[in-house]
Amino acid sequence: MRALLIRDLRLATRAGGGFGLGLAFFLILCTLVPFGVGPDAAMLSPIAPGILWVGALLSCLLSLDRIFALDHEDGSLDLLATAPIPLEAVVAVKAAAHWLTTGLPLTLAAPIFALLLHLPGAATGDLVLSLLIGTPALSLLGAFGAALTVGLRRGGLLLSLLVLPLYVPTLIFGAEIVRRGAIGADAASPLALLAGITLLSAALIPFAAAAALRINLR
Known part of the structure; x- marks a missing residue:
């Protein structure tokens, strides 16, 4: 599993889907918003x-x-499906590799990008934690959405349509944690709910994604 994780980290970086692309998009978005709504701190801070x-x-x-697309294209996914490693573990490792190359760099860079939007300093810790x-x-x-759409032509748009509704609860509670931190309110409730979503996803998604992969590989 360690070898699979290292392999996926290398592939993510070499294929151009690593932390650089996500960070660049994040920076562009945070730079464009002040141009769109105005540079006034009183306007940017609440949003x-x-x-x-x-x-x-x-x-x-x-x-x-x-x-999963790169593994599907070169046939590696079929080998992983028949390997001694459970397919559920493969899904978990690939999701971890995606987080390490995308989610973690975004988390570390967020306090810097928050300065562009005049986020109150008191909420920086809540932003990173959320x-x-x-x-x-x-x-x-x-990873679940990618498993459902693997092998489909132009599956990227369908993947976005499938995944975005699933992201809504995480978005709501994550933004609420930061908003409460900005006004000095208690953020324990949305923090617990956000942690619950992550734990529930970690418990269920590998099995659901593995089942979807088995169906697509038949």
Whole structure:
């Protein structure tokens, strides 16, 4: 499993679907928003939590189709399906590789990008914590969508349509945590709900995605 994780990390970087693409998109979004709504801090600060979370969500979405597509194209996915490693573990490793190359860099860079949107300094810690807890759910749910659409021509658009509705609860609670941190309110409830979504995704998604892969590989 370690070898599979290292292989996927290398493939993600070489194929152009690594952290660079997501970070660039995140930066562009945070740069364009002030041009669209105005540079006034009083206007940007209230919408900063939602914009930052939407940016992180869309940045994760950019590379989802690569989770299984490259392995399907070169036949590696068929070998992984018949390998001694359970297919559920393969899904979990690939979701972890996607998070390490996309979700984690976005989490680390978010405090810097938050300065462009005038996010209150008091909410920076809540932003990092919410992304650290919530982005693994984005990668796991994305792996499920990628498993459903693997092998389909032009499956990227269908993947987005399938995954975006699943992302809505994570987006709501993640942005709420940052919003409450900005106004100094208690964020324990949305934080617990966000953690619950991630844990539930980690428990169920590998099995659902593995079942979808088995169906598509028949």
